[in-house]
Amino acid sequence: MxxxxxxxxxxxxxxxILILSGCKAGPEPINYGHDECEFCRMQxxxxxxxxxxxxxxxxxxxxxxxxxxxxYALVKNFIGDANQKFLVTDFAKPETFIDATNAFFIQNENxxxxxxxxxxxxxxxxxxxxxxxxxxxxxxxxxxxxxLVKKRSM
Amino acid sequence: xLSQINxxxxxxxxxxxxxxxxxxxxxxxxxxxxxxTKAINLANDYDTILIKPGQYAEGNIIIDKKVKIIGExxxxxxxxxxxxxxxxxxxxxxxxxxIIKNSGISYLEENAGIKLKEVRNCSITNNKFIHNFFxxxxxxxxxxxxxxxxxxxxxxxxxxxxxxxHIWYCRDITIxxxxxxNHRDGIYFEFVRHGKIIDNHSERNLRYGLHFMFxxxxxxxxxxxxxxxxxxxVMYTKNVxxxxxxxxxxxxxxxxxxxxxxxxxxxxxxxxxxxxxIGLYMEGCSRxxxxxxxxxxxxxxxxxxxxxxENYFFDNNFVANSFDISTNSRQNFNTFEKNYWAEYDxxxxxxxxxxxxxxxxxxxxxxxxxxxxxxxxxxHSLFIDILNIAESIIPAITPEALTxxxxxxxxxx
Numbered sequence: 001m002x003x004x005x006x007x008x009x010x011x012x013x014x015x016x017i018l019i020l021s022g023c024k025a026g027p028e029p030i031n032y033g034h035d036e037c038e039f040c041r042m043q044x045x046x047x048x049x050x051x052x053x054x055x056x057x058x059x060x061x062x063x064x065x066x067x068x069x070x071x072y073a074l075v076k077n078f079i080g081d082a083n084q085k086f087l088v089t090d091f092a093k094p095e096t097f098i099d100a101t102n103a104f105f106i107q108n109e110n111x112x113x114x115x116x117x118x119x120x121x122x123x124x125x126x127x128x129x130x131x132x133x134x135x136x137x138x139x140x141x142x143x144x145x146x147x148l149v150k151k152r153s154m
Numbered sequence: 155x156l157s158q159i160n161x162x163x164x165x166x167x168x169x170x171x172x173x174x175x176x177x178x179x180x181x182x183x184x185x186x187x188x189x190x191t192k193a194i195n196l197a198n199d200y201d202t203i204l205i206k207p208g209q210y211a212e213g214n215i216i217i218d219k220k221v222k223i224i225g226e227x228x229x230x231x232x233x234x235x236x237x238x239x240x241x242x243x244x245x246x247x248x249x250x251x252x253i254i255k256n257s258g259i260s261y262l263e264e265n266a267g268i269k270l271k272e273v274r275n276c277s278i279t280n281n282k283f284i285h286n287f288f289x290x291x292x293x294x295x296x297x298x299x300x301x302x303x304x305x306x307x308x309x310x311x312x313x314x315x316x317x318x319x320h321i322w323y324c325r326d327i328t329i330x331x332x333x334x335x336n337h338r339d340g341i342y343f344e345f346v347r348h349g350k351i352i353d354n355h356s357e358r359n360l361r362y363g364l365h366f367m368f369x370x371x372x373x374x375x376x377x378x379x380x381x382x383x384x385x386x387x388v389m390y391t392k393n394v395x396x397x398x399x400x401x402x403x404x405x406x407x408x409x410x411x412x413x414x415x416x417x418x419x420x421x422x423x424x425x426x427x428x429x430x431x432i433g434l435y436m437e438g439c440s441r442x443x444x445x446x447x448x449x450x451x452x453x454x455x456x457x458x459x460x461x462x463x464e465n466y467f468f469d470n471n472f473v474a475n476s477f478d479i480s481t482n483s484r485q486n487f488n489t490f491e492k493n494y495w496a497e498y499d500x501x502x503x504x505x506x507x508x509x510x511x512x513x514x515x516x517x518x519x520x521x522x523x524x525x526x527x528x529x530x531x532x533x534h535s536l537f538i539d540i541l542n543i544a545e546s547i548i549p550a551i552t553p554e555a556l557t558x559x560x561x562x563x564x565x566x567x
Contacts, residue, residue, distance in 0.1 A: 036408040041389075043361050048261075116344070
């Protein structure tokens with residue numbers, strides 16, 4: 001009898017662990033060339049610009065660039081909500097996500113992002129300065145980028 | 155005396171004409187002018203440069219004079235995979251009859267087979283573009299024609315592949331009768347005014363057959379877009395005319411005959427949507443009239459999202475689609491009238507050619523799939539048929555207002 005109980009408890013435990021691990025909220029890598037941008041519906045192809053929102057409920061929304069991500073976030077009232085996680089790609093390391101709120105941004109019209117906001121994110125000030133020295137552009141932080149997108153969408 | 159003066163004037167005229175009239179220069183590998191670059195350096199405005207058969211690999215060729223470049227029996231101009239091939243910076247340049255091959259792949263530069271920058275009255279006709287990063291690239295230009303070209307890319311990954319015909323910030327551009335294969339986007343329009351895309355064939359491109367953004371007052375007619383990675387995308391635009399195009403075989407999870415996003419005051423007429431995952435997807439569209447189109451053998455003929463309003467669907471044929479219409483809203487602010495629906499099973503007792511009871515094209519099952527995509531496995535099951543019938547009698551979750559009050563009994567020809 002006891003043995004049976006232990007077995008069922010163990011089994012339940014395993015099931016619960018499996019379910020919980022399945023629920024774990026976290027960034028999901030973008031499958032470039034297959035995934036679709038949640039905002040503009042375009043296929044996401046350029047691996048230097050992909051962006052992502054992970055919501056407090058663990059839902060993942062993928063975008064082809066930061067402009068689409070912010071426009072979507074504005075519609076959904078995600079901006080300023082600390083529970084929503086914003087991720088952008090490090091321009092210097094394609095396909096690697098960095099936290100958008102602490103990222104270093106550059107806008108440069110000569111580098112055309114998929115929807116034309118032409119904003120690139122960098123993981124460190126060093127890599128941003130390196131880019132500026134080579135190609136130029138204007139320096140922005142996360143708040144500046146939001147303002148820029150707001151202005152564009154008006 | 156008089157005749158002598160006349161003669162002198164005539165002679166002077168002839169001399170003058172010999173000096174300034176356009177001359178023809180011949181480039182051949184065995185001749186005195188053996189490179190295209192040399193010929194351009196020697197040329198004056200309005201000269202013609204005739205290129206004899208052979209292979210020319212000269213790196214980047216800059217055309218800064220008003221010249222006509224004509225290839226005889228398709229000479230090969232090879233970029234050897236480095237940089238750009240032709241860069242045109244002068245107006246009134248005409249290039250035809252060349253094979254242009256291997257412009258360099260780059261992450262920073264948009265290297266093209268022929269790039270035209272800030273020019274007017276140019277034409278690119280009857281060339282073959284093979285394995286270029288971008289084939290033809292027009293920026294900030296006007297009144298140009300790109301016609302009768304054969305364009306084939308390498309079909310690598312999207313990041314290593316550019317667009318076939320790329321038009322950016324231009325006006326009055328005509329793209330006619332080109333054949334485009336294996337690029338990223340076959341034809342790309344961004345910030346174009348009064349562009350015309352006619353009689354082109356765009357097939358097997360990695361992403362879109364036609365990618366069209368922020369381009370008001372443009373028209374595309376009689377083109378075929380077949381088997382492209384994601385079909386055709388037309389976005390953020392007013393006043394687009396889309397007539398008599400064929401959207402064929404765009405299969406895939408996110409593939410569309412046309413993806414329409416934020417389009418207003420436009421017309422979609424007499425097009426064929428055949429064998430696409432989603433024939434026509436509309437999000438944020440308003441005042442678009444969709445008339446006399448054929449939707450056949452699509453997964454979804456039409457997906458109409460909640461924020462689309464005041465669109466008119468008249469005289470279309472919906473035949474053999476898994477789903478005719480699906481939507482994510484219970485409301486409907488669009489008009490459907492006089493369409494032919496193969497699924498319609500009502501009668502026409504007064505014989506006016508239209509069914510006596512309205513047709514509801516949105517089935518309960520299609521609503522179910524919108525919220526729970528995995529339930530698609532139940533397609534064609536008895537359970538679903540029963541649900542659909544029950545729902546059609548007492549609508550509970552399908553949009554009540556989305557009906558065709560006058561469904562046709564016969565197809566529109």
